[in-house]
Amino acid sequence: xxxxxxxxxxxxxxAAESGNTAVVGTVVGGPLxxxxxxxxxxxxxxxxAATMGSLGDGALDDWARExxxxxxxxxxxxDGLRVYETPExxxxxxxxxxxxxxxxxxxxxxxxxxxxxxxxxxxxxRVTVLDDRPGFATxxxxxxADRVVSVDFxxxxxxxxxxxxSHILLVTRGHKYDYACLVRALRADPAPAYIGMIGSRRRVRxxxxxxxxxxxxxAQLDRIYAPVGxxxxxxxxxxxxVAVAAELVLVRRGGTGASLKGLERVAERFFPNEDxx
Amino acid sequence: xxxxxxRSLTDALLAARAAGRxxxxxxxxxxxxxxxxxTGARMLVDPNRGLVGTVGGGCGEAEVIEAxxxxxxxxxxxxxxxxxxxxxxxxxxxVCGGIMDVFVEAVHAEGATR
Numbered sequence: 001x002x003x004x005x006x007x008x009x010x011x012x013x014x015a016a017e018s019g020n021t022a023v024v025g026t027v028v029g030g031p032l033x034x035x036x037x038x039x040x041x042x043x044x045x046x047x048x049a050a051t052m053g054s055l056g057d058g059a060l061d062d063w064a065r066e067x068x069x070x071x072x073x074x075x076x077x078x079d080g081l082r083v084y085e086t087p088e089x090x091x092x093x094x095x096x097x098x099x100x101x102x103x104x105x106x107x108x109x110x111x112x113x114x115x116x117x118x119x120x121x122x123x124x125x126r127v128t129v130l131d132d133r134p135g136f137a138t139x140x141x142x143x144x145a146d147r148v149v150s151v152d153f154x155x156x157x158x159x160x161x162x163x164x165x166s167h168i169l170l171v172t173r174g175h176k177y178d179y180a181c182l183v184r185a186l187r188a189d190p191a192p193a194y195i196g197m198i199g200s201r202r203r204v205r206x207x208x209x210x211x212x213x214x215x216x217x218x219a220q221l222d223r224i225y226a227p228v229g230x231x232x233x234x235x236x237x238x239x240x241x242v243a244v245a246a247e248l249v250l251v252r253r254g255g256t257g258a259s260l261k262g263l264e265r266v267a268e269r270f271f272p273n274e275d276x277x
Numbered sequence: 278x279x280x281x282x283x284r285s286l287t288d289a290l291l292a293a294r295a296a297g298r299x300x301x302x303x304x305x306x307x308x309x310x311x312x313x314x315x316t317g318a319r320m321l322v323d324p325n326r327g328l329v330g331t332v333g334g335g336c337g338e339a340e341v342i343e344a345x346x347x348x349x350x351x352x353x354x355x356x357x358x359x360x361x362x363x364x365x366x367x368x369x370x371x372v373c374g375g376i377m378d379v380f381v382e383a384v385h386a387e388g389a390t391r
Contacts, residue, residue, distance in 0.1 A: 004294070004384075005290055005302055006287070006291050006293075006294045006384070009286060009290050010287050010290075010291060012287075013287045016280055016283070017280075026304070026380070028304075028306055028354070029356055029380075036354050037354045037382045078316070079316045080306070081307055081378075092306075094306040094380060096317055101280050123279075124279035124280050124281065
């Protein structure tokens with residue numbers, strides 16, 4: 001069965017929105033002209049992914065399914081070409097993977113939350129904003145958010161299911177609210193990908209003292225990103241949002257957080273300053 | 278591509294199919310060096326709507342659009358190697374110093390790609 005480009009694209013988008021992983025393989029080169037442009041898709045998780053479409057060749061389909069299953073199992077697998085060797089030459093399969101959409105849960109709807117929701121949305125997160133003040137938790141204040149919810153900070157995630165793709169940012173107006181939500185976030189199972197909490201060193205330290213007093217294990221503290229964000233000297237809410245967003249990218253993609261100028265030293269390495277030699 | 282990019286391209290593909298329009302889909306399947314878009318970037322060339330998405334703009338994209346027109350005529354998919362390595366000192370926005378490997382295919386309304 002041929003899988004149309006539009007159907008393949010729709011499968012991928014719908015899978016990501018419903019919390020599933022999807023991989024689509026398209027033959028883009030090689031000696032078998034008849035199969036170029038044909039697609040196969042796998043939807044679901046490692047063990048029980050369903051196949052859609054066919055590349056029009058049984059052996060090629062089996063190989064593609066194996067390659068694509070391997071991609072689902074490897075968290076670092078990226079889009080790219082995979083080659084199936086035949087006596088006539090290599091058949092090139094372009095395989096692309098889409099993981100479930102990442103969630104950003106901003107707890108607190110104040111000044112920092114607004115630019116955070118905006119940048120989070122630009123970065124491709126599905127953004128949810130929570131506050132206990134209905135006047136602040138409005139779509140008008142957060143036009144980029146997918147959801148804005150009025151909650152009780154004693155149980156903020158009751159209507160907002162947390163999962164391994166959740167990124168939680170605690171930016172409420174008060175320490176005690178952040179604390180209540182932090183405890184809930186730490187206890188969430190499965191563990192969220194990121195838990196960040198705004199605050200000065202002093203405030204973070206006080207929070208940790210209280211967590212330990214309340215019986216939270218020391219190891220749990222290492223899971224918390226606090227004070228939140230990369231050190232870029234941020235002062236305004238917008239700058240703080242940029243620093244936090246940079247940390248979200250860092251957690252997702254890896255990296256050093258250092259300035260590339262300093263890492264690459266292009267001027268120094270390739271254009272040594274004669275005066276200093 | 279972000280999820281929103283995926284979504285708008287999907288909507289454009291579905292709309293073109295529903296209207297029975299022949300389009301061409303360009304996909305960056307590999308890159309080498311520094312390129313304006315990375316692997317996975319897509320652009321739909323829809324004769325009625327123009328371009329949806331981008332493979333980087335500039336001269337490189339013009340080459341891809343030309344291939345798209347060709348592929349819509351012949352129905353035979355093509356690979357286009359967009360070389361952005363010449364002329365490193367030019368002011369053209371297309372100068373990035375890399376190569377993009379782009380797969381260009383006709384997308385027919387009835388489902389066959391050729």
